[in-house]
Amino acid sequence: MKQIAIYGKGGIGKSSISSNLSVNLASEGHEVLLIGCDPKSDSTINLFGGKRIETVLDLYKKGITEPDKLIFEGYNGVKCVEVGGPAAGVGCAGRGILVALKTLTKDYYLQKDFDVIIYDVPGDVVCGGFAGPAREGYADEIYIVTSGEYLSIYAANNIAKGLFNLNVKMGGIIGNMRGIPNEVEKINKYAQEIDSQLINVVERDLKIHESEIEGKTVLEKYPNDPLNLRFKEIGKSIIENNSSKVPRPTTDEKIREILGGLL
Amino acid sequence: MNILTPRPNPIVAALYTLRDLDVDVAVLHGPSGCGFRAARLLEEDGMKVVTTSMSEEDLIFGASDKLIEVLKEVDELFSPKMIGVVGSCVSMIIGENVKKAIIDSGLKDKAFFVEIHGCMGANTRGAIETLKSAMDFGLIDQHEFQRQEKMLLLATEVESNKGMAKSKYTRPSRGDELRIVAEYIINCLKENKKIAVILNAKKETAYLFADIPLAINLASKKFGGQVINVGNLSTEVGLTRIKRYANDIRNNFEKNNITIDHISGGVDEYPVAGKDAIEYLKDKEYDLIVAVGIPQAVPKIGIESIAVTNGPREVEPLRDAGYKYVTVEIASHSTVMGTRNIVLSELGEAIRKAAGIQ
Numbered sequence: 001m002k003q004i005a006i007y008g009k010g011g012i013g014k015s016s017i018s019s020n021l022s023v024n025l026a027s028e029g030h031e032v033l034l035i036g037c038d039p040k041s042d043s044t045i046n047l048f049g050g051k052r053i054e055t056v057l058d059l060y061k062k063g064i065t066e067p068d069k070l071i072f073e074g075y076n077g078v079k080c081v082e083v084g085g086p087a088a089g090v091g092c093a094g095r096g097i098l099v100a101l102k103t104l105t106k107d108y109y110l111q112k113d114f115d116v117i118i119y120d121v122p123g124d125v126v127c128g129g130f131a132g133p134a135r136e137g138y139a140d141e142i143y144i145v146t147s148g149e150y151l152s153i154y155a156a157n158n159i160a161k162g163l164f165n166l167n168v169k170m171g172g173i174i175g176n177m178r179g180i181p182n183e184v185e186k187i188n189k190y191a192q193e194i195d196s197q198l199i200n201v202v203e204r205d206l207k208i209h210e211s212e213i214e215g216k217t218v219l220e221k222y223p224n225d226p227l228n229l230r231f232k233e234i235g236k237s238i239i240e241n242n243s244s245k246v247p248r249p250t251t252d253e254k255i256r257e258i259l260g261g262l263l
Numbered sequence: 264m265n266i267l268t269p270r271p272n273p274i275v276a277a278l279y280t281l282r283d284l285d286v287d288v289a290v291l292h293g294p295s296g297c298g299f300r301a302a303r304l305l306e307e308d309g310m311k312v313v314t315t316s317m318s319e320e321d322l323i324f325g326a327s328d329k330l331i332e333v334l335k336e337v338d339e340l341f342s343p344k345m346i347g348v349v350g351s352c353v354s355m356i357i358g359e360n361v362k363k364a365i366i367d368s369g370l371k372d373k374a375f376f377v378e379i380h381g382c383m384g385a386n387t388r389g390a391i392e393t394l395k396s397a398m399d400f401g402l403i404d405q406h407e408f409q410r411q412e413k414m415l416l417l418a419t420e421v422e423s424n425k426g427m428a429k430s431k432y433t434r435p436s437r438g439d440e441l442r443i444v445a446e447y448i449i450n451c452l453k454e455n456k457k458i459a460v461i462l463n464a465k466k467e468t469a470y471l472f473a474d475i476p477l478a479i480n481l482a483s484k485k486f487g488g489q490v491i492n493v494g495n496l497s498t499e500v501g502l503t504r505i506k507r508y509a510n511d512i513r514n515n516f517e518k519n520n521i522t523i524d525h526i527s528g529g530v531d532e533y534p535v536a537g538k539d540a541i542e543y544l545k546d547k548e549y550d551l552i553v554a555v556g557i558p559q560a561v562p563k564i565g566i567e568s569i570a571v572t573n574g575p576r577e578v579e580p581l582r583d584a585g586y587k588y589v590t591v592e593i594a595s596h597s598t599v600m601g602t603r604n605i606v607l608s609e610l611g612e613a614i615r616k617a618a619g620i621q
Contacts, residue, residue, distance in 0.1 A: 061320055090325030092357040099319060 001109065002239055004171060005119035005133040008145035009155035013176040015043045016208055017145055017234075018120040023047065023219045024231035026076040030115040030239075033071070034078055035104075037133060038122040039085025039093040047074025050215020055084020056100040067108040075220050079114070093122075094129020101132055116239065134168045141171035141244040143199065146190075148175070148183035153190050153255055160194050160249040169244035170194075174234060175201030182262040189258045195248040199241070200234045202227075267432045268576060270422075273389025275301040277349045277379045280393035282310045283466070283502050283531075284402055287343030290374075292330050292361060293317055293351025307600035308467070311341055317353055325357060327364045334368035345402075346374035347393070355380040375400040385422070387415040403502070411501075417534035418560075425559040425584065427576040435575035438591040444569060445613035447588065448479060448553065452488030456550040459566075461527070462494035463537045464556030466505060468573055469496070469530045470599040471592055472556040473512045474611035475571055479553065480521045482618040491549055492516075493525045495536035495556075500529025507603075515605045537561030558586070571610055 008014045015036070022034040036043025041055050053072045059065070074080045081104065085096035109117055119133040133139050142163055146156040156173065163170050173196060175187045184201055191198045202208075211221040219228050274291070275298050281289045288311040291298050295316040302312035315333045317326050330348070337346060348361055361376045368374070377393045391412050398408040422428040451458060460479055464472040476492055483490045496509040508530050516523060525543045528536030537560040544552075551569065554561040558570035559577060563584045570586040572578065573595035581589045590610050598606050615621050 057323060061324070086324045090327065090357075090360075091321075091323050093323075095319075095357075096323040099323060 001114055001117065003109075003117040003119070003139045004238060005121050005139035005142050006145060006174075007121050007134075007142055007159045008176075009152045010123040012145050012147060012152055012155075013202070014122075014145045015120055016046075016212065017174060017176060017202060017231075018043060018118050019046045020208070020217050020219065020228075020231045021235055021238075022078045022118055023076045023217045024228055025116055025235040025239075026078045027219060027228075028232060028235065030235075031113060032078045033109065033112075033114045033117045034074075034080050035117065035119045035133075036080070036082045037097050037100075037119055037130075039083070039088075039096060040122075041082040041084045043120040044072075044074055044080035044082055046212055046215055046217050047076075047078055047080055048072070048215070053080060053082050055082040056103055057084035057096050060099065060103055065103050067104055070104060075217060079112075092129065094127040094132070097121075097129045098132045098136070101136060101138060106138065116235075131162060131166060134163065135166050139168075141169045141241070143171045143174055143238065145174050145176050146187060147178040148180050148186035148259070149178055150255065150259055152178075153187070153259070154252065156190070157194070157249050157252075157255060160196075160247040163247055164249050167246055170196050170247045171238060171241050171244045172197040172199040174199050177201055177204045179204050186259055186262050189262065190250075190255065193250045193254060193258060195245065197243065199237045200230065202230060202234075264431060266428050266430075268427055268430075270428060271386035272381045273379050273383045273386050273392070274298055274349060274351055274381055276386040276389030277347075277377045277393045278302065278305055278312065280390040280397075281347040281349070281377070282308055283504055284345075284347070284393070284397050285502075285504055286310060286345045286347040288313060288337050288341055288346045290315065290330070290333055290337060290346060290348045291351060292326070292348055292354040292359060294353055297351045297353075298349075304597060304600050309601060311337075311343070313337055315354075317351075322353055322357060325359060326354065327359060327361075327367075330359070330361065330364040331368045334365065334370050334374060338368075338370055338373075344373060346370065347396075348374060348376045349393075350377065350379050352380045352382060385419045385428075387419045390415050407502075411531065414532055414534050421534050421557070421560045426580055427574060429580050433576045433579050436578035436591070437575060437593070438572075438578045439588045441590055441610055441613035442617065444588045444590050444610060445617040448551075448569070448614055449482055449486060449617045451551050452479075452483050452486040455488050457489040457491065457548065458483075458551045458553060459491040459493065459544050459547070459549040461537065461540045461544075461552060461554045461561055462492075462496070462556060463527070463533050463540065463554060463558065463561050464495065464530060465533045466530050467508055467599045468556060468595045469508055469512055470602050470604070471573075471595045471606050471608050472571065473515070473605045474608035475553065475555045475614070477516070477519060477521065477605060478608075478611035478614040478618075480519070481620055482614055485618055485620055489549075491525075491544065491547060492521060492523045493527050493540040493543060494523055495526070495528040495530055495532055495540075496523060497526050497529040497532070501531045505529065505531050511603050512605060533557045534560050559584070571608075
C-alpha cells in the first residue's frame, strides 16, 4: 500500500489532480482511497456528479464513527472520504483533520487492502492540524503541486520547510501548468534546488474545466482523451517512486534567482 | 529565562477579578475542567461560575451558539445584574467571536467579555485585562484602572525579583515548624521584646493573615512585651468589596482592643505597602519583624525577621532573603471565601496554643 499526500498553494489544482489521478489509477486496476482534507469538502465532488458526500466530521457529530459508514464509492470504484470541517470563519479546521484521521483509523486501511491512498490537503501547511496527514505517519510521502509562477513556488517552498521541520519525505513535484515561459524548466530547476524531483506535468487544458463544470473527472467526460494517459503516467511514477527524501528548502532569494534566470 | 515552576494563570486571575468587581456570574467559555478549582472557591464567595463545557466537536466547529445558549440560561436561572464572559485557551485559539455572541444573546447591557487565555504570560495579565474590560463597560473609571494596573505590574515585578518566578525551578516547602516559631515569638514577648508585625496581605487573604497579628497581640497582653501593628488596611482605596475587607478586619481588631499604629495602604496595594511599612518603622525601635501575607513585597532589612506566606513555593526565596523563620498558611484561599470575619490561621493557632490562650 502506498499512502501519499498532495500539498500545494491554495487554488493551484490539488483537487483536480487528486481526483483525476485517483480515477486513472483505479482504471489501471488499483484499489484507490481518496481522502479530501479540505473543510469545503470538495476534493471528491467530481467523482459523484458534482454532489458532496457526507463528511467524517458531519457523521461524527451524529455519533457515526464506524469507518465503513464514512467511506463512499465514487466514479470508477474509487473509495472516497471527505474530512469536512467548520464553516468559514469559525472553529478549527486543523483540529478537524486530526480528529477525522483518528476516527478513520489507520488499521482500517490495511484491512481493506487499498493499493493507494491519496490525501488531498488544503493550502499551505498553516498549522499543526493541516500537517496531520504528513506528521501523524499517515502518508508515506508528500507530493507538492505547483505551477512555475513565483507565488506558487514560494508556497511550495514553505511546504518544503514544513516537511524539513517535520522530517517527512517528499516524493516530488507535480507541475500544473499555467502557460508561462519556460515553465517546466523553472519547476524542474526548483525541484533540483530542494533536492527533489519533477514527477511530471499536467498541461493547461480546457477539458479539465469542462469536466468539472459537469461534476466529472476527465476520464468520465472524455474517456479517450490523451490527458488521461498523462494522469496514468503520474500514477505509475508515484507507485514506482522509491527515491523519496526529506527536502532541503531554499531561500526566497534563490527562488527569484531561478525564476529570473529563465524568463 | 524559561521558568519551570508552574504558576497561577491569567484565566483564574480574571475570574478572581470579576469577583472583586462584584460580578454576579462568570461564564468561562472553554472546557468544563478549565478553572475548576478556582470556580468552586469563587462560588463560596458568592459569584456564580459556569462553563460552556466546550467539547472536541466545539473545538472543530466553533461554540458561539453554545455560548449564546449558556448566556440565556444564566440570565434565566440567576437573574444576574452583571455577567463576565472569560475566554480560555481553547476558545481564544479558535478565534471565537465572543462579543458577537454576547450581542446575539440580547444581553449586551449586562454582559462583558474578558479576552484572556492561559498563554498570555503572568497571571496579573488576566486581572489587568479584566479591569480594562470593566473600564470599557463603565464599571470603573480610568483612574482606578490605572492605579490597579500599576499595582499588578509591580506585583509581577515582586514575583520575578523576590518570589517564585525568581529562579528556574523553585521547590515547594511547608516551611518551619509552627510550634517552634510560635514559641520563639512567645519567648520574645516574655523577654519584654518589641515586635513589629507587618500585615501586608493580598485582598481576601487578609482575613486569614490578620489572625497572626491578632494572636501576637493577645499573647502580648498576657506575657508582656510590645507590639507595633502595621497593616495595609486602608478603607479609602480600591473597589467596594476590597474596602469592605479592610473595614471588616479593622472592626475585628477594634473589638479586641488592638490599635493599628500605621496604615500602609489598601489591601490591593501589597506590592507597595510593604515598602511604606518599613519606611514607617525606620525611626522606631524594635527587636523582631513578623511580616505576613506577601512578605516578599516587604523590603528585608537587617532586623531579625519571620515571614508568613501562603505559597509553599515562596518559602525558598524567603529563606534566601534571610528570614530566620518562614511558615506557610497552606489553606489561605479556601478558608477565607465568603467570610466577613478574621479566620483562624495555622500560626495564629500555634501562638494561642503556646500562650495557653485558646
